[in-house]
Amino acid sequence: MNHKTPRGxxxxxxxxxxxxxxxxxxxxxxxxxxxxxNATEMKKNQKAAILLWMGGGPSSIDLWDLKPxxxxxxxxxxxxxxxxxxxxxHLPMMAKNMDKMSIVRSMxxxxxxxxxxxxxMHTGYVPNPNVKHPSYGAVVAHQLGTxxxxxxxxxxxxxxxxxxxxxxLGMAYSPFSVNSSGRVRNLNLGITPDRIASRMQALKLMENxxxxxxxxxxxxxxxxxxxxxxxxxxxxQMEAFRVEKEPTNVKERYGNTGFGRGCLMARRLVEAGVPxxxxxxxxxxxxxxxxxxxxxxxxxxxxxxMSALLEDLAQRGMLxxxxxxxxxxxxxxxxxxxxxxxxxxxxxxxxxxxxAGMKPGVAIGQTNENGTKVEGQSYSSEDLxxxxxxxxxxxxxxxxxxxxxxxxxxxxxxxxxxxxx
Amino acid sequence: xFPSATVKNLIPMVVLTFGVLASCSVAxxxxxxxxxxxADSTSSQQVTQINKMIAEVWDAYQLSPAKPAxxxxxxxxxxxxxxxxxxxxxxxxxxAADTSNTKKQKLIETLLYxxxxxxxxxxxxxxxxxxxxxxxxxxxxxxxxINREGMQKFLRDSFARNxxxxxxxxxxxxxxxxxxxxxxxxxxxxxxxxxxxxREEASLATSETTKIFLGLQVQCTQCHNHPFNDWKQQKYWExxxxxxxxxxxxxxxxxxxxxxATLTDRDFAGENGNSFDEAEVYYELRNGLVxxxxxxxxxxxxxxxxxxxxxxxxxxxxxxxxxxxxxxSKSIVNRMWAHFLGYGFTSPADDLGPHxxxxxxxxxxxxxxxxxxxxxNLRQLISWIVLSKPYGLSSRQNKSNSAxxxxxxxxxxxxxxxxxxxxxxxxxxxxxxxxxxxxxxGSYEQQERIKNGWLQQFNRAFGxxxxxxxxxxxxxxxxxxxxxNGDMVKSATSTAEGGLIDTIVRxxxxxxxxxxxxxxxxxGRKPKSAELSLxxxxxxxxxxxxxxxxxxxxxxxxxxxxxxxxx
Numbered sequence: 001m002n003h004k005t006p007r008g009x010x011x012x013x014x015x016x017x018x019x020x021x022x023x024x025x026x027x028x029x030x031x032x033x034x035x036x037x038n039a040t041e042m043k044k045n046q047k048a049a050i051l052l053w054m055g056g057g058p059s060s061i062d063l064w065d066l067k068p069x070x071x072x073x074x075x076x077x078x079x080x081x082x083x084x085x086x087x088x089x090h091l092p093m094m095a096k097n098m099d100k101m102s103i104v105r106s107m108x109x110x111x112x113x114x115x116x117x118x119x120x121m122h123t124g125y126v127p128n129p130n131v132k133h134p135s136y137g138a139v140v141a142h143q144l145g146t147x148x149x150x151x152x153x154x155x156x157x158x159x160x161x162x163x164x165x166x167x168x169l170g171m172a173y174s175p176f177s178v179n180s181s182g183r184v185r186n187l188n189l190g191i192t193p194d195r196i197a198s199r200m201q202a203l204k205l206m207e208n209x210x211x212x213x214x215x216x217x218x219x220x221x222x223x224x225x226x227x228x229x230x231x232x233x234x235x236x237q238m239e240a241f242r243v244e245k246e247p248t249n250v251k252e253r254y255g256n257t258g259f260g261r262g263c264l265m266a267r268r269l270v271e272a273g274v275p276x277x278x279x280x281x282x283x284x285x286x287x288x289x290x291x292x293x294x295x296x297x298x299x300x301x302x303x304x305x306m307s308a309l310l311e312d313l314a315q316r317g318m319l320x321x322x323x324x325x326x327x328x329x330x331x332x333x334x335x336x337x338x339x340x341x342x343x344x345x346x347x348x349x350x351x352x353x354x355x356a357g358m359k360p361g362v363a364i365g366q367t368n369e370n371g372t373k374v375e376g377q378s379y380s381s382e383d384l385x386x387x388x389x390x391x392x393x394x395x396x397x398x399x400x401x402x403x404x405x406x407x408x409x410x411x412x413x414x415x416x417x418x419x420x421x
Numbered sequence: 422x423f424p425s426a427t428v429k430n431l432i433p434m435v436v437l438t439f440g441v442l443a444s445c446s447v448a449x450x451x452x453x454x455x456x457x458x459x460a461d462s463t464s465s466q467q468v469t470q471i472n473k474m475i476a477e478v479w480d481a482y483q484l485s486p487a488k489p490a491x492x493x494x495x496x497x498x499x500x501x502x503x504x505x506x507x508x509x510x511x512x513x514x515x516x517a518a519d520t521s522n523t524k525k526q527k528l529i530e531t532l533l534y535x536x537x538x539x540x541x542x543x544x545x546x547x548x549x550x551x552x553x554x555x556x557x558x559x560x561x562x563x564x565x566x567i568n569r570e571g572m573q574k575f576l577r578d579s580f581a582r583n584x585x586x587x588x589x590x591x592x593x594x595x596x597x598x599x600x601x602x603x604x605x606x607x608x609x610x611x612x613x614x615x616x617x618x619x620r621e622e623a624s625l626a627t628s629e630t631t632k633i634f635l636g637l638q639v640q641c642t643q644c645h646n647h648p649f650n651d652w653k654q655q656k657y658w659e660x661x662x663x664x665x666x667x668x669x670x671x672x673x674x675x676x677x678x679x680x681x682a683t684l685t686d687r688d689f690a691g692e693n694g695n696s697f698d699e700a701e702v703y704y705e706l707r708n709g710l711v712x713x714x715x716x717x718x719x720x721x722x723x724x725x726x727x728x729x730x731x732x733x734x735x736x737x738x739x740x741x742x743x744x745x746x747x748x749x750s751k752s753i754v755n756r757m758w759a760h761f762l763g764y765g766f767t768s769p770a771d772d773l774g775p776h777x778x779x780x781x782x783x784x785x786x787x788x789x790x791x792x793x794x795x796x797x798n799l800r801q802l803i804s805w806i807v808l809s810k811p812y813g814l815s816s817r818q819n820k821s822n823s824a825x826x827x828x829x830x831x832x833x834x835x836x837x838x839x840x841x842x843x844x845x846x847x848x849x850x851x852x853x854x855x856x857x858x859x860x861x862x863g864s865y866e867q868q869e870r871i872k873n874g875w876l877q878q879f880n881r882a883f884g885x886x887x888x889x890x891x892x893x894x895x896x897x898x899x900x901x902x903x904x905x906n907g908d909m910v911k912s913a914t915s916t917a918e919g920g921l922i923d924t925i926v927r928x929x930x931x932x933x934x935x936x937x938x939x940x941x942x943x944x945g946r947k948p949k950s951a952e953l954s955l956x957x958x959x960x961x962x963x964x965x966x967x968x969x970x971x972x973x974x975x976x977x978x979x980x981x982x983x984x985x986x987x988x
Contacts, residue, residue, distance in 0.1 A: 055883055055884070055885065056883070056884065056885050057885075113640055113887065114883065114885040114886070114887045114889055115887060115889055118889075129767075129768035129769060129772075129777070130768065130827075130830040130831070130832065131830050154898060161881070161883075162881055162891040162893065165895075168830075171896050171897060174895075174896075174897040174898070175897075176897065176898050176899070177881075177893050177897075177899065184902070185878065185899065185902060185903070185907075186899075186902040186903050186905065186906040186907045187902065187906065188906060189905060189906050190906070190911070194962070195962070195963075195973070198958070198959060198962040198973065199959075199973050199976055199977055202955050202958070202959055202973070202974070202977045203977045203980055203981065205951075205955060206952070206955070206977060206978075206981045206983065207981055207982055209951075210981065210982050210983045211982070213817050214817055214818045214823070215816045215817055215818065215840050215986075215988060216816070216818065216826055216828065216839065216840045217826075217828055218828065218840045218841070218842070218896075218982075218986065219840060219982045219986065221896065222896065222982040222985065222986075223982065225896060225897060225898060225901050226901060226980070228898060229898050229901040229902055229905065232898060232902075233902070233905070233906075282883065282884050282885075283884060285884065285885045285886055287620070287621055287886060402830060403828055403829040403830055404829050404830030404831065405829075406830070
């Protein structure tokens with residue numbers, strides 16, 4: 001019973017108790033009835049993105065860009081799909097959904113260390129000790145989330161992993177991390193709404209007193225997060241986290257795995273109006289015994305969850321407005337090491353993107369015969385990010401001012417990936 | 422004002438519980454045999470030097486430093502940074518009531534050298550170093566060979582005795598033995614490397630040892646020469662060659678001891694399998710050619726190439742070289758400075774490579790040398806930093822120095838104290854401190870296990886070969902939800918018999934004195950008059966029920982930015 005407004009009150013009634021704490025609740029109280037009425041219609045056309053993050057660096061040479069017969073090829077065979085591409089034989093359900101996604105086979109990046117690669121692929125910037133750059137989710141939350149006054153959930157949600165932070169955009173755009181069960185801890189205060197209201201009012205006074213003492217921006221950020229938390233605690237939109245409410249056949253289609261539930265939750269969250277959801281599937285750092293791990297473990301889980309998500313989004317007419325991106329921090333070495341594993345490799349690898357108007361079913365770019373090099377035009381994290389932002393109707397001329405006052409162009413001035421948009 | 426004795430007498434049971442525990446556990450570790458901080462001779466010279474060199478940069482940038490922090494701010498800061506918790510109401514009041522001009526020296530001397538605080542001092546630095554050496558999640562997974570308690574036992578013993586830092590590091594780098602307390606070959610120091618040597622030719626052992634003890638980041642050069650780093654791939658593999666004799670052997674879970682594993686050195690035959698006399702490692706260059714490397718330290722010192730442990734124990738040789746390196750002292754000084762001031766002289770604090778120029782290079786060199794010539798004494802280093810002027814500044818900014826903020830992308834000049842959030846561990850210990858031991862039950866190990874269980878709600882391991890992990894105790898919604906509604910805060914703010922609120926309510930103090938006590942407990946200061954009225958309002962909105970009003974006030978205090986920030 002975690003998700004109810006305290007003790008049998010509806011949200012509006014409850015919020016009226018909180019009038020005194022208005023500075024902390026902000027957007028939640030700014031809600032107009034007209035907006036509410038239009039909400040359903042608006043949601044239909046609003047854009048969103050789902051990032052399927054493959055932590056550890058997935059072996060794209062074994063999934064999306066196979067090299068059968070080459071010394072680097074590994075044992076997997078390519079199969080045909082309903083798109084104009086071939087993929088790994090152990091992704092049969094995805095093969096029936098490749099008319100919805102495209103493969104960019106010409107990614108070439110320079111960060112082959114997990115921490116740096118994570119940061120770079122999430123932000124479009126290489127790590128810099130003096131600036132913290134905003135990640136995908138924070139950028140989208142900032143650009144789209146703020147235009148959705150009826151959204152009571154955080155605009156950037158990460159399922160089963162932590163994602164990367166909001167950087168200089170501030171704590172208000174941080175990822176809200178949940179595990180794939182969707183149970184959010186500590187939602188229930190267990191006291192009456194009146195009492196919550198008087199506590200919040202007192203808290204606001206003390207909070208502002210400290211902020212007024214000019215101790216730097218961190219103090220203000222704290223107050224903003226208090227407001228967001230309160231909004232969350234009292235929202236009926238929290239229902240979106242409850243994947244267990246889905247019919248059994250739907251749950252089975254997505255798969256009874258963390259990733260499957262995460263994909264299902266992503267669909268529910270996007271339906272509720274959340275503009276950015278990241279779903280994490282780890283375990284791709286396969287330095288040893290890679291082929292067995294992929295075949296028996298990683299690929300079945302990925303295949304089921306991801307294909308279910310694409311089918312479901314398409315069926316509901318949501319794929320036209322929802323961008324889906326599949327990637328990790330880098331690919332893996334074409335060379336197979338002595339432990340039947342593959343190591344970190346950033347020079348030539350693949351990502352998937354589709355939905356929200358991106359051209360589906362094709363392969364963009366190519367690598368050489370053994371996968372060690374991109375042939376022709378290659379693409380970077382910045383380019384991918386620019387393309388995804390474009391698909392979400394985010395203006396690529398948008399320039400943020402970092403906390404240091406330096407102007408920073410969205411997606412680090414990446415160029416659009418030709419053929420994808 | 423209430424003399425601390427009066428307050429203590431009101432709650433004899435609580436104090437007794439705490440006292441008994443404290444004395445038991447202190448007996449378990451040897452007392453510090455150290456000389457005291459001498460405020461007027463040895464320490465003042467270093468403090469003066471810090472102040473001078475920091476002020477030179479202020480002048481160069483035309484910054485006027487913030488005013489000194491208030492006594493209560495400074496006191497709260499020191500307790501949090503040195504002991505890992507806020508001061509109790511008694512401790513805060515005692516410091517505020519002291520009118521002598523050596524009160525700061527006295528406090529730091531007490532926290533560093535008084536037997537009453539040895540236990541807590543060791544606990545705090547054990548936490549800090551456990552997180553550094555094996556991460557917040559190390560040893561929590563059954564597949565891990567790390568025995569977290571074994572690691573903590575070694576650390577706790579080291580910090581309680583104020584083991585010189587060079588000895589401490591040497592033991593961690595060269596440790597052999599088993600990981601689990603209770604085993605006859607137990608050596609807790611083995612837990613640092615036990616999970617870092619078997620996979621991928623000990624790449625984690627190489628990169629973590631170099632990063633933690635030398636402040637040099639070599640991990641990127643494993644596969645290629647790094648463009649922004651003077652390090653070459655060759656150097657990485659030469660350092661890696663020091664870790665080729667070591668092996669970790671897991672024995673699995675054993676009853677009463679948890680996870681047991683053994684760290685040993687055995688003869689290394691070289692990668693071709695048959696060259697004990699010149700045991701080599703091979704690595705692949707980016708052009709596909711294969712190169713060879715033997716153990717050579719970062720400064721170019723070569724050791725014997727023998728793979729026989731009897732002839733050359735490569736880890737021992739490495740440990741000898743590490744503790745003599747100038748990077749060794751500089752990296753700990755930088756780490757400690759970052760611990761106390763929020764930022765080091767480089768960012769990140771554990772990257773002192775030539776590409777990463779420090780903000781205060783001369784001061785870093787100076788403190789490194791002083792630390793080395795003062796027997797690598799960590800407590801001495803702490804007292805220099807804590808008594809320095811920059812550490813004592815207010816976090817309130819003025820017109821001239823508000824741009825000096827690393828959050829704005831500026832390299833730190835330390836012209837005001839930078840606000841930073843408590844760590845999850847500090848919050849936990851602080852909440853316990855506010856109840857003065859009411860919730861502290863069981864042996865040291867049991868207490869740590871309970872704490873560790875609580876902390877895991879925030880931690881997540883990435884499961885990659887770099888051992889990456891993240892905490893959601895970072896100022897975001899899950900943390901605020903925990904502070905609003907979590908079990909620990911719920912119990913801290915309950916009115917149950919014998920709890921904090923109940924104890925205060927039952928005491929013979931006046932109502933406003935009771936409110937005052939809450940402020941001392943949570944914020945280490947007296948309430949302002951507006952805050953006293955706030956408390957009254959809260960009592961009124963509870964229909965005049967004083968206990969319930971106090972409970973709301975306490976919840977509010979715990980949820981303020983003033984509480985969660987070190988300021």
